[in-house]
Amino acid sequence: MNLLYLLGNLLLLGGLVFVLWRSAKPNFLKIFFWPAIILKVGAGLLVGWLYQHYLSGGDTFVYQQQAEILNAYALQEPKNYLHFIFTGEYPSEYLYNAMRFRGYSNSFFIVLLLHFFNFITHNSYYLNSLYFSLFSFWGCWQLTKALTQLFPDTKVAAAFAFLFFPTVVFWTSGVLKESILVGSCALLLAATLRLLYQVNTTFASLLMLVVGAYFCFKIRFYFAVAYFPLLASFALLQHFGRKMHFSESKKLVFYGVALLVLGIMASFLHEAVTPEYFFKEMIKSYEMTRAMTTREAYIHLPDLQPTYQSLIYYAPKAISSVLFRPFIGEINTPAYFLAGLENLLVLIITLSALFTFRRSLPTLPSTLVLSLLIYSLVVAALIGYSTANLGSVSRYKVAFMPFLLYVLLQTGLNQKIMNWLGKRFIHCFISDSV
Structure with missing residues (x-):
């Protein structure tokens, strides 16, 4: 790998980590930041190493290989590549046959993400793994921070569940669908909580909401069909319940009604539902x-x-x-x-x-x-x-x-x-x- 690409990516990753570190408020979170980020990054590298040396590569390396094919095609046929990216139509029989996951929307979405990162990392699987791990950490960190600020009595539970539980740390790190899925679900909930409880709506919260919802749907749309109505029902009841001073029993009744209506609406999000x-x-x-x-x-x-x-x-x-x-x-x-x-x-x-x-x-x-x-x-x-x-x-x-x-x-x-x-x-x- 080109040393310039390595140094450039490490500087970029270091800058992103520094931004997250600066956001570690209240002080409670500073205790856990460095152990949590080191565990997450280390787990991502370990996932790749185990798949490469003991699990015959698995899907994670197939994703990388498919992404590299797409990157090579972009350099050889830039016009056809751009046509494919913007329209989703295959401009050549070669590309159609080369893309193994074309019939699997979530797997192909991972390939597309990886190939974008490949332009930055010079096709380095392990650098890509760091970016995937950092995205997962970002979502879990934002949610832990939101829960700590809004419900301080639950701060230890939040840190343990989202930052340190062994299986969660390991299987949401590296080039895996679960890294994007859990990071985006956590990001979506964090953004929802901030928009509900913060006086001023911020662009960052809206961006988190859009990114979290989009990635969650693209990775596991059938989980999203369950997650979106539940989260929306909670948000609607909290918002209107405070204004109209609903009792707890009324909240639960309206929650059930909202969930039923939104659940029916969510069933139209995808034809496979x-x-x-x-x-x-x-x-x-x-x-x-x-x-x-x-x-x-x-x-x-x-x-x-x-x-x-x-x-x-x-x-x-x-x-x-x-x-x-x-x-x-x-x-x-x-x-x-x-x-x-x-x-x-x-x-x-x-x-x-x-x-x-x-x-x-x-x-x-x-x-x-x-x-x-x-x-x-x-x-x-x-x-x-x-x-x-x-x-x-x-x-x-x-x-x-x-x-x-x-x-x-x-x-x-x-x-x-x-x-x-x-x-x-x-x-x-x-x-x-x-």
Whole structure:
């Protein structure tokens, strides 16, 4: 790689990191910034190294190879390349045949993103990985900052869930779809909170809202179909509820109505959202991953059918499997053992929240709690219905895991533990009040 490209990109990345560091307010966040950014960047590089040396490259290197083909085409046929970029029409049979992901909108979107970065990084996979990791960190950092400022009692839960939970850090780093997905979902929620609670609407918040919504939809439109109505319902109820002084019970009624209406509207965002087509594709994906799974541990949904009755029947098993499996010892490999340990922690956190929530209710607005919980359960079900392989599930579930953890960790006994950690450890590093 050209040394000039390396130095230029490192300076650019360093500048972006410095801007994020300068935004670390209140002081509580400064404690976590450098450990969090180092973990994120290191995880992105580690993901690439593991895929390159132990996992036969995987999709992440195929994306890079496809992006390099597009970059070479841009240099050889600039006019045809620009026609392709602006119209989406393939100007040559060569390009049509070369683009392997042309029929997969989200994979091809990653290829397009990578090829734009390739112009800056001179086709360096690992520099591209740093940019992807930094985008993911930016979204999670903005959300952690917004939650810390607006709901300070939940600051430790936010930092742990979005910046330090091991699976979330690892699988949302590097050249992976999940890096863009989780970064954009976090960015969208952060922008929504700022626009709701800040007196003056800023251009930065509007930009975050647009970028977060666009990337979220392009990467996982079927998750976006669940996420957008939930977030919009929360925002509408908070905005009008404050002006009209709705009681909590009225808020919940109007929240349900808004969710129903917006959910129906969201179903028209993409042609693949029609229930018949979507259910069939989901079951097809499950059967394909089940056939490719050689290990004994998998999500077993016998006779799963593309009907409402069948999906409702298997929902508890699909959701619980995605949340808590693999168990410790279910698959005897070091990676699955570590996943089992983490899943055991998630199980303990969940049970603690369920059985002790009356002692300390969430300090968040009830409609936000409902939105994040519903989103997490819906996405967990979709993952369970469409993916039998537990290894893939461990990666895919990061789409909702930080949001679910955040809600659970500021409920009941978990909230008391988080508050204790905040008082005992945070004040060891800073002298002024957080």
